[in-house]
Amino acid sequence: MPVKIRLARHGRKGYAYYHIVVADSRAPRDGRFIERIGSYNPNTNPATIDLNFDKALDWLFKGAQPTDTCRAILSYKGVMMKKHLLEGVKKGAFDEAEAERRFQIWLNEKEAKIQAKIDKLNAEKDSARKATLDQEAKINAERAEALAKKKADLDAELEAKAKEAAAEAAAAEAGEEASVEESTESTESAEETKTSEEEKSE
Numbered sequence: 311m312p313v314k315i316r317l318a319r320h321g322r323k324g325y326a327y328y329h330i331v332v333a334d335s336r337a338p339r340d341g342r343f344i345e346r347i348g349s350y351n352p353n354t355n356p357a358t359i360d361l362n363f364d365k366a367l368d369w370l371f372k373g374a375q376p377t378d379t380c381r382a383i384l385s386y387k388g389v390m391m392k393k394h395l396l397e398g399v400k401k402g403a404f405d406e407a408e409a410e411r412r413f414q415i416w417l418n419e420k421e422a423k424i425q426a427k428i429d430k431l432n433a434e435k436d437s438a439r440k441a442t443l444d445q446e447a448k449i450n451a452e453r454a455e456a457l458a459k460k461k462a463d464l465d466a467e468l469e470a471k472a473k474e475a476a477a478e479a480a481a482a483e484a485g486e487e488a489s490v491e492e493s494t495e496s497t498e499s500a501e502e503t504k505t506s507e508e509e510k511s512e
Contacts (some may be wrong), residue, residue: 315376
């Protein structure tokens with residue numbers, strides 16, 4: 311029977327992840343499969359791939375045909391490279407030790423590229439976070455400055471009102487003193503007039 315290495319969809323709408331399975335090509339996409347050899351989650355950056363390397367390689371040698379997406383995944387994990395090198399060993403192009411050495415060189419270069427991508431993503435994330443924090447600090451400083459200005463204006467207004475009230479109170483007190491003096495003067499003049507009239511009458 312024709313056997314394929316393909317993806318079986320799982321997860322909810324808008325957040326799919328996949329099982330990497332070996333299945334009969336005539337079976338439904340998410341139906342019966344022969345063996346599950348890994349998983350693929352494209353929702354992370356970089357994508358998360360969990361693959362049983364030896365089983366995938368074994369099925370390739372048994373004649374299983376990967377779909378385009380699975381071929382890209384197997385190539386990304388080095389399965390296709392390993393298969394190519396082992397075929398070279400079978401043909402006598404080089405020995406198994408040389409094949410392993412070449413594979414390790416390829417694997418180290420691949421891991422370095424992946425790590426460089428992860429470092430770049432982390433640096434971009436840190437830069438974006440720093441920019442966000444700087445923006446928030448700027449907004450907080452502007453808000454604090456506006457509050458300080460508003461408080462200063464309010465204090466100045468209260469001080470002006472207090473001075474105005476003090477001036478009004480002083481004016482009112484001065485007016486009361488003037489009226490008291492006027493009444494005292496009028497009383498004294500009335501007493502003087504009464505005294506002079508009494509003297510005249512005598």
